[in-house]
Amino acid sequence: MSIAKSGLDPLFALVSHSVEVIETNFYKLPGSAVIARYVRESHRDDPGRTLLEVILIIFAIRTLLQSRTHGESQSKHFIKFDEHEIDELVHEWTPEPLAPALDATEQADLDAVSIISGPTGPKPKLNNGKTVLNLASYNFSGLSGNAEIKERCVEALRKFGLGSCGPPGFYGNQGVQIQAEQDIADFLGTEGAIMYAQAFSTISSVIPAFCKRGDIIVADRGVNFAIQKGLQISRCTVRWYDHNDMDSLEHVLQSVEKEHIKRKSPLTRRFIVTEGIFDQDGAMSDLPKLVELKLKYKYRIILDESLSFGSVGRTGRGLTELYNVPASQVDMLVGSAATGLVACGGFCAGSDVVVRHQRINGTAYVFSASMPPMMAVAASESINILRNTPSLMSTLQENVRAVRAILDKVDCITIPSHPASAIIHIKLGPSSVPAPPMTPMTPMTPASPSRHSKPTSVQPRDAPQFDATEEERLLQEIVEDALAQGVLITRAKRLRGQELIEVRPSIRLAVSAAMSRKDCEKAASVVKASCIKVLNKRR
Amino acid sequence: MALQSPSPHASIFGKKKKSSSPMPTAASYLSAVSEADARARAHGSTPNSTPALSLSSSVTSSSDETVLDEFGVDTNDVLSYPSTPPTSEQVFTTIHSEFGHCANESYRYTSQHRAGTPYKSYPEQDPPYYILLTTYLSYLMVICLGHIRDFFGRRFRAQNYKHLISQNGYAALNSDFDSFYTRRLKTRIDDCFSHPVTGVPGRTIVLLDRYSPDYNVTMVPTGTRTRGLNISSYNYLGFAQAKGPCADAVESSINRYGVSSCGSRLEGGTLDLHQQAEALVARFVGMEDSLISSMGFATNSTIIPALVSKGCLVISDEFNHASIRFGVRLSGANVRMFKHNDMASLESLLREVISQGQPKTHRPWKKILVIVEGLYSMEGTLANLPVIMELKKKYKFYLFVDEAHSIGALGPHGRGVADYFGLNPRSIDILMGTFTKSFGAAGGYITGSKALIDRIRVHGHSGCYAEAMSPPVLTQVIASMASIMGISPASEKASSSVLSLSKGEPSVTEMEKFPGTAPMTVLPSWMPVAPSMADGSDGYVRLRRLAFNTRYLNRGLRKLGFITYGCDDSPVVPLLLFNPGKMAVFSRLMRTRQIPIVVVVVAYPATPLVTSRVRFCLSAAHTKDDVDLVLTACDEIGDLLDLKQGSGDRWPLKEIIDRAVELVNMPELA
């Protein structure tokens, strides 16, 4: 102790000397006496405040000095070159091409995208002049092309023009956007809602608005791409549970709790992030169980209802209506007005605190023009229609059942989707799956005693092996065959290599209430025939 | 500091006091207009039309349609009626409150960089030290006050702090530390932000009045409305209109297509309209191909990850928009920033990163992408493209220019910043832009070579997952773009060689020519086309009106002695206020004027701490009278708030207004 002290003595001397110098110089300044007196008195009255002020001043100076472009030139890896060498290096450097051309499959895929000529709907005309039955477009409630909505929109156009010409903070909010938010909140039964101009950008802004570094998110392994991007931006700690597996969820929640207790870490925000109906396969979350777990372990829940809002529940309110769970139990209920309400944009419904926070922190809300007033009006009108016409949803469910009744019997395919889901994923059945390429299996981790996957890794314990390219090729063949028979369907398009887990390829049907039962059956039969034709040919 | 919120009564300030200025009454105005119309009709001076094009109903000469609006507020002032009624030659087809009537041909200018001169924006002037000092003191004061209030608030008003602290085992959604700035600083002036409006965000805008009973914690609408001069919306070319050729086109599109395209582009959401719009956008911008996305923000955030990835480097201007940062962060590429528009800093950074290679491994970078904005929306500066192009040749980086604000608003043909500098757009790799600004629509686009765009169609996030743009929005894009370009009638290829002299026959080379017209063949056949749209006269007037207003306000403010940032030709004009308190006062004083003016004020974190500012966004819809009005208001308020700190030669207000044309046409401001 004393040695350390004596070692520091010269230092103290230096400090006290410089303080003296500074002091004498300070008193030479005009007006310094006043400041000194003020500081002395305030210190006597309230020492805490002095501390605060000192901190503030230091903080202000630091902010001032902080350069925004911090170079790496100080880092230990920096190599010093002279100008001539740099010139040479610059001269030698050849960048890769900005955009390598698409490969043949990608190009063929792009060329195969159908183009609808004229309005979309249950029976659109394609640009080759053919009229087809549409099982591809998201038009669950069948409100696309609805005459009342059109009329409202024309009225709105004549009142507001088209664009909002500004972000919501700067006069971009023409009243109707607020009205639409209110309508959504009333429809769902939450305190408030906030609308973003694009559904895809909604949840990837909602998540980072609340979840910061150090916060914990427990997410399903099968969450959609938008959520994955939100998680990536938020930089929080993510723990994964098996796709739609509530036991696995509980296990992960327990393990997080254990870790928390063990580390005695401070309480941080904790969220469960999952989807209502999964984009990846049409499976449906068990909302009551989710809510039970969330309350038990004190998590907040961010639920992406992009595909369930406007497609399930008596009047299309989504999972909360279907399971009779109050929407206020879901802290952040994210949905799509583009698919659910056949308008555009997305929303996040929740408590006032949740909504108000996003009005300042939701990046895609703050830094983007608000949605066109006409689209907000369309959303409001859709809600109005949904609310007053429960028959829309019952028709949709009948159509879903009609399609499933036909497709469920086909044994060369499997359908992982929930029976009530209006999106139906068709994957190749076990009998028709091409053999996966013989990849050197991921080195078997010594079988862990637990049957659970590792929560820290997004990869599940035994990920299925499949040959994505070959499966996609087969599915595409089915799509094209169905199109030739007059039914428009689409493969579920995925960004291979960018999704956290490779999703098994599938065909995604979207059933619409606007289609007659007979047409649904006809379309489903065509799909069935195409599946059998293509897959049996292979065998 | 006058930081308290206005009293509830202040919000009905919009109520008109009887003005003493000679303002025409509605009745006298209407009769003058209808007389003028009658005379015009007698002369048979209908606008000349192209026979090949369908005549639409959009040219109306009925006077009431051009002046009345349904809100019934303030129909008695210069915001709704021009100060001088039109003469017999003038037929205005727009609503004055939406798109101002201005027939004086001398109030026009061409937005163009003078060849041979280096680009420079105004030197950024520092204010006197006492201003800086008081600015810091103001922040210090409100920060201290905030902490003191929190200190006591937490003890005596615990229920107000409930949502800021952990309870029942839930951590606070927003801790009191994180939200301090919002709660204790921004809230004080919240009445200047997020003001709800209604109606068209055109030349004027109708504010839905509100007041706060509890110091801006909640806002209560009073039910009254105030019409104000709108100098805030991104409506550069004035296409925010509820009447006119574009709105007519949109209406027929709603009736034809409905409002949604029901899905993502690659999953059954692609309509013929998307293809038509993309062809037109590519031709407008002068690139090979384009891709449209349904949100401007998402254009950046979902497409940049398709361009760069790990092992690539993005060099980004420090003031780049949040959407660019978002996209870059998602891409996984490394990022370095250079000082705003500082080409020396960019070059030295380039030399450093190319010579050093990737961090630690020193492998060479796969690609380097430099991202700049054409026109910076908070600074009013333009990207220094001529120099960047030089650097590009030398350092072989790829260039991405975000033209969100510059497309339509800059250049003699409205083709953005490349057009302004007279550069070939194809020498830039990627031009991105949005439709929310100049085109009065929504969404964004990206243009480049065909190979690049095809790659983005397949590998960008939006193709698979994001909803496609809806048909009415696409139609607004097509209609507004076509009216800037002018339309060339459909041509039979065979006859083109014979009649190649006749103007408007697009031969093959003309299809390639830049800036070209919109060929009839890429436009939807059902779209009504107004004559003013077909001959491009509508767009031409808009471009030149915007350029005049822009230069006039920029130079007028300088001559008054204000410190402004940016370039003379930038329709975004930031006027520096510095003190945070002045922001609120400025905004309120503008709003409570006899002719209210609606302005945007911005401060930290959108700008550096000391440079709080008010930002004007000019529009082609404004008339010279409107700019005069803004200058007058700024002059008065500037004196009151001690804002005139700029150096340089000053003119009195009257002289500026009288010599406006001369001021605008001066090559350099003395």
Ligand SMILES: Cc1ncc(COP(=O)(O)O)c(C=O)c1O
């Ligand atoms: C430079 C820049 N890029 C992108 C955007 C986003 O565009 P949008 O409002 O259409 O989402 C903006 C809008 O403010 C912008 O300024």
